[in-house]
Amino acid sequence: MIPIGQIIEGHGNKVLDKLGLLPADLKALSDQRFNQCTTCHTDPRPDNPSQTGPGLRNNQYCNSCGCDMLAKTKVIAAKCPIGRW
Ligand code: SF4
Secondary structure (H helix, E strand, O other): OOOHHHHHHHHHHHHHHHOOOOOHHHHHHHHHHHHHHHOOOOOEEOOEEEEEOOOEEOOOEEOOOOOEHHHHOOOOOOOOOOOOO
């Protein structure tokens, strides 16, 4: 379960990003993480290299944790459930 504070942080930062107000370092971190998500369905899983990752549903929601990756990637303390970021 994601802590409520992280859900608020992620969605707040998603709004800031849409307004062009997300700090540049957090924007870069978020973009780097999201790029990992977009290739997840084709790249080997770190925890089981014989399988690929679960990938995204609707190019936004992680098929493993179900979270909105446009928000979760903007939570500094968040982690990918299979260790990709
Ligand atoms: S959070 Fe991790 S498991 Fe989910 S889509 Fe992104 S890289 Fe894949």
